Structure formats: structure tokens, C-alpha cells
Amino acid sequence: DAGVTQSPTHLIKTRGQHVTLRCSPISGHKSVSWYQQVLGQGPQFIFQYYEKEERGRGNFPDRFSARQFPNYSSELNVNALLLGDSALYLCASSLAGGQFAEQFFGPGTRLTVL
């Protein structure tokens, strides 16, 4: 069975641009969470979506947004990129919302902002 998949693997953007990252959950999983992992830090929670609705949001500015599609895949959008947005963005899926302890992580998208 395929695990959580993310695309693209790597991405380079310049300050002020916007970026869209994509995630496909494990088949049968209906919830997707997004995390940001800055170099030298642990993953930090950004959003959780379940059944296309936002179920949780971390302490991130409004430049960060996300959505979930009917097939449960998800997009993370970041506008007006800053140098500090350079990070590994991880997607995790679980069967249902709120199940943070039963999440499976994807390999991540490495975003570099120049």
C-alpha cells in the first residue's frame, strides 16, 4: 500500500512569491495535517483538515492557508514568502480528525526561499 505522498520533493522560490505544496493521504485516511520543520527544530503543527474542514490551526500567520479536496488530498499554500519560510514541510494523515497520535508522515517537501 502506498504511504503518504507529497509533491514536489524540492522547491526553490524567491521572497514575495507564493507556493503550493500537495499531499495525498494513505488510502482510507480522511484527515491530513501539515507541519513545518525548520532546520535544527522539531516539526511544528500548522493545520489539520478532516472531511474538507479545518479542525485545528497552529500559531502561523494568515499567509499560510490550506484546503482539503473531496478525495482527501490536500494543498498547503504560502503567500508572500519570507526567507524564514525555508523549511521541510511535512504532511501526515490519519483515519479521522483529532487522531494526532495515529498519524503517518510523508517524506516532506523541502522549500528554499532565496
Add this chain to the structure above:
Amino acid sequence: DQQVKQNSPSLSVQEGRISILNCDYTNSMFDYFLWYKKYPAEGPTFLISISSIKDKNEDGRFTVFLNKSAKHLSLHIVPSQPGDSAVYFCAANNSGNTPLVFGKGTRLSVIA
């Protein structure tokens, strides 16, 4: 304000010996704790967890100990193997139902 702290950025252990990774937390609401292992170019993989109603949980070579009064947990790997070389993250939440809060990670190197 770091709620989950892993104060050792790195640890080197010889193959066959015990690896002990430590984690401290400050939030008294945390009652569920997890350890994840992360290899380069891969996402974190769940390793083992423990609820605050227990003080020990064992799974094969991996054992997690929880000291609630000290707000401290540790992961023991015995015997350590070269394939255990990875970054280990400690994470915590409330009853498994709130977003995970991660520590900064400890890079374990197991030397053959």
C-alpha cells in the same frame, strides 16, 4: 517557550551497547508521549508511545520510561544497531487528541 525539550543534540553509541535518549516537558496537560525516528529524506516514523497512566512501555529493543513527577521521559534502545542511526524526536500531546508538540530531536549515531 519550548514545551518539549531534548537537550542533547547528538549521541554516539557503540553497536551492541545501550542508547538512552532523554526528553523533558513543561506542560502539565501533556499525558501522552511518543517517540519518532527520522531518516534523511524520509518523514518521521512512529516508534513507541506511552500514556501517563504507565511508567514504562516496552516494544522489542525499545523501552520508554516516564517519570511524571520529574516531567521526564527516556527512550532506551538495547542493543543498539547501526540501523538505529537516525534523528529521534520526542513528542507530546493531551490524550492523543491535540496537535503534537515536538522536541528539537537528538541525532543518534551507532558506531559499528
